[in-house]
Amino acid sequence: MKETEVYDYIIVGAGAAGLMLGSAMALDPYFSSKKILLLDPDPKDKNDRSWCFWSKEEKEAEPWQALQPHYWSHIGVSYQNHIVDHTIAPYRYTLVEAAPFYALMKKRLSAAPQISLKQEAVSQVQERSLGLMAVSTEARTYLSRQVFDSRFNYKPLLQQQQYPVLQQHFIGWFVKSNKAVFNSQQAVFMDFSVPQKGNTRFMYLLPSSPTEALVEYTLFSPTRLQTKEYEKAIEDYLSNLGLGTNDYEVQRTETGSIPMSCYPFEQENHAHYLKIGTAGGWSKPSTGYTFQNSHKKIQALIPYLKTGKPLHKFHKRNRFWWYDRILLRVLSQDNSQGKPIFEGLFKKRSAPLILKFLAEDTHFLQELYIMSAAPLWRFTKAFFRVMAQSFLPSRNKK
Ligand SMILES: Cc1cc2nc3c(=O)[nH]c(=O)nc-3n(C[C@H](O)[C@H](O)[C@H](O)COP(=O)(O)OP(=O)(O)OC[C@H]3O[C@@H](n4cnc5c(N)ncnc54)[C@H](O)[C@@H]3O)c2cc1C
Structure with missing residues (x-):
């Protein structure tokens, strides 16, 4: 021994x-x-894997400077099947390998x-x-x-059943194409133009040059798909960008499933x-x-x-945990709601403010302003459900 x-x-x-x-x-x-x-x-x-996050220029990205991150100062989010460009100053969308x-x-x-x-x-x-x-x-x-x-x-x-569990699951391809089809100035944060099939499904696209990008088919949903379903979605997406399967090479792939749960x-x-x-x-x-x-x-x-x-x-629980819990309740009650919720949010509120909120850096009035952009009835129902679950005796916890 x-x-x-x-x-x-x-x-x-x-x-x-x-x-x-x-x-x-x-x-x-x-x-x-x-x-x-x-x-x-x-x-x-x-x-x-590659890690992305948004950082305020210099200060927050500084610990990772030695990793030579890739930065984007614009993000794209779809609205009614078209990508809308958002500048995100003072943030930069940042990728480290x-x-x-x-x-x-x-x-x-x-x-x-x-x-x-x-x-x-x-x-x-x-x-x-x-x-x-x-x-x-x-x-x-x-x-x-x-x-x-x-x-x-x-x-x-x-x-357990008290806390809904979704997964952020995805397969990403790092592609190199023979045609310049990508806008390397913009990270496509969420493109919901892909068929939703009753879920929250979007394409995430990170171009590092006009001919190179990470293309990731991503879902916020309860269960994973067969590998070929993610791959088919990526192929279809690239085809819509004008790339046939002979026009690009898949240099590397990444796959993951991140728990989304309170x-x-x-x-x-x-x-x-x-x-x-x-x-x-x-x-x-x-x-x-x-x-x-x-x-x-x-x-x-x-x-x-x-x-x-x-x-x-x-460990400290903060009010953002409650906001997340309400959103997850909405998405697990009706998984198709991600597209209208996220598209609506980026349509009605500024991208830097949304990123600030998601980074849990906002103050309460900003949070009320952000949340007032969400579908009122769905979120109110989910709010009362979460409250009932948390504060009423357990026989009511359904
Ligand atoms: C492909 C991919 C892309 C992602 N992209 C992003 C992104 O862009 N932005 C973002 O914020 N997050 C992203 N994430 C989510 C998250 O940031 C990563 O999963 C991150 O690596 C989580 O860090 P961790 O230390 O919790 O887990 P991990 O990095 O997975 O580390 C856990 C470690 O535990 C080790 N381990 C497992 N079993 C044992 C054992 N029995 N004994 C000892 N060690 C063990 C594993 O080998 C592993 O090294 C991504 C995740 C994946 C999978």
Whole structure:
């Protein structure tokens, strides 16, 4: 039996959230005397995803400058099957690739001798006694009083009924075409001109040049499709742009399913254990955006850890959680409502204000102004349903 190793902090999963946390610890002198372990079976050396978010010029994109992000200052959103262009200053829509992100984070970790990154899969995390957590892999058991866990599992979400669960699911193709058909000045945020088939379906298009783009067929819906259905939708979309299947090459693909739910992910947390990243509910329930939110959470978590307070007290629920819950209630009652809701919103309100709202940076009056652009009756009904579910005795929770 191998000797047990003891750490001050163990981070399970070295994906976006785990690496952001490990790297923030590597850069902060407070943690230079702490022993820190990251565990992940994956070597994190593939360009397996691209992350987008909107950042205010300079300030918010700055932590990612070294990754050479791609920026767009305009976004497109469809309205009645045509793309409407929106300028988004003071924001820029920003894309960073996973491979350089993983490489940069790992470089920071390896420059910090107190941090180890091991390629092992965690099979179990258990509280032993007096807050001592045992993190087991096939190789051995590691001990720590502070464990951060980014392993995500859909199962508990799907086993409950109180909180609707949608998925943001998609397949994206990075295409290179022999014709200049893309407008590289504009990131197409949501193009609902594709057949909706009773769901919320849209195309997401990120052109990096007139001949290169990420084309992603995306749904906000309860269940995933067969791979060929996403692919057919992308082919049809490219065909409408004037590209036959011989006119482009698919250089890379990405696929994903991000949970969209107000499920209380935090309920598994306790004084010595904190779920982080998507597993911790850091994916915005109404949009699936996670990357920038994880960055903000880590920025708050680092000073919080220095206070020595119990980990589960870190989580705070805000009013945006309630807004998201109402929207998700509407979309799960009638999944075809995404197109009119999102198109209507971008038609009636300015894109920078909507992005500010989605980034949870607005104040209450701005939120009322935004919400007054939504279909009143549907949202009022959903509001009362959510209230009844939350505050009436459980026999009424249907
Ligand atoms: C293709 C794709 C594109 C996305 N694009 C965007 C985007 O544009 N903008 C945005 O904001 N969000 C996006 N997301 C959502 C979200 O930002 C990402 O999923 C992000 O990677 C989530 O970070 P995470 O750390 O929670 O999970 P992950 O990055 O998935 O990290 C979890 C880690 O846990 C590891 N792990 C799993 N099991 C074990 C185990 N047993 N033991 C130890 N480790 C384990 C995994 O190997 C993985 O490295 C995208 C997601 C995908 C899949």
